Amino acid sequence: MTLTETLDTLKYNSDGLIPAIAQQFDTHEVLMMAWMNRASIEETLETGRVCYWSRSRNRFWRKGESSGQMQALKEFRIDCDADTILLLVDQTGPACHTGRRSCFYNKVEGDQVIIDREVLIDPKTLYA
Amino acid sequence: MTLTETLDTLKYNSDGLIPAIAQQFDTHEVLMMAWMNRASIEETLETGRVCYWSRSRNRFWRKGESSGQMQALKEFRIDCDADTILLLVDQTGPACHTGRRSCFYNKVEGDQVIIDREVLIDPKTLYA
Numbered sequence: 001m002t003l004t005e006t007l008d009t010l011k012y013n014s015d016g017l018i019p020a021i022a023q024q025f026d027t028h029e030v031l032m033m034a035w036m037n038r039a040s041i042e043e044t045l046e047t048g049r050v051c052y053w054s055r056s057r058n059r060f061w062r063k064g065e066s067s068g069q070m071q072a073l074k075e076f077r078i079d080c081d082a083d084t085i086l087l088l089v090d091q092t093g094p095a096c097h098t099g100r101r102s103c104f105y106n107k108v109e110g111d112q113v114i115i116d117r118e119v120l121i122d123p124k125t126l127y128a
Numbered sequence: 129m130t131l132t133e134t135l136d137t138l139k140y141n142s143d144g145l146i147p148a149i150a151q152q153f154d155t156h157e158v159l160m161m162a163w164m165n166r167a168s169i170e171e172t173l174e175t176g177r178v179c180y181w182s183r184s185r186n187r188f189w190r191k192g193e194s195s196g197q198m199q200a201l202k203e204f205r206i207d208c209d210a211d212t213i214l215l216l217v218d219q220t221g222p223a224c225h226t227g228r229r230s231c232f233y234n235k236v237e238g239d240q241v242i243i244d245r246e247v248l249i250d251p252k253t254l255y256a
Binding site: 100103 | 130131134147149151155156158160161173204206209210226232234238239240241
């Protein structure tokens, strides 16, 4: 199937968005999940730099544009139902706005939830 | 924070659902993305077997109940915004209903989308 046909058949939700998982291409660590629309997908594929759609700010979210922590696209994958994207990326520094490498730093341990990932860069520095 | 407090503060969408990424715990392959509600999360944590909420069938989806291809829970993680779950699992056989290990078998290559993952079990056998 051509790329254009595929992008036409993606199952965007009622807001025109589709979830995208970002995974570090070499270590395979899952870094984050965010949302893309058709335009941000096209920009990502054209530029090789990952661009999401920010639901909170309602605009393009060119990952790293304020923090400097960019994602270079290595592989762009689509699932069987065409309703989820998997981005293999090369993440510069922390993916998370808390300064941690991955957003998934909260882990269930018995009846508690603990944080088991360290802060690599102070968020005050990231967004200074 | 306690687990109960955390589950109370998860950001379920307007349908009461939250996206959950399933990743094979040892190889770190991303297998699939599906949705959970509060009850399916609690069942998953209690039983150690992953249970989603099926949006198409509008009922519990105990992964593997018809195909036999179960997911044993190894780690349950929550992201920084409390709106996405990462499940580290031990997947029996294929995670995908097409009989492939992962649902993310469609890969963008230039202006084409190719399939680069093999079918491990014929779906006719999986759901016989």
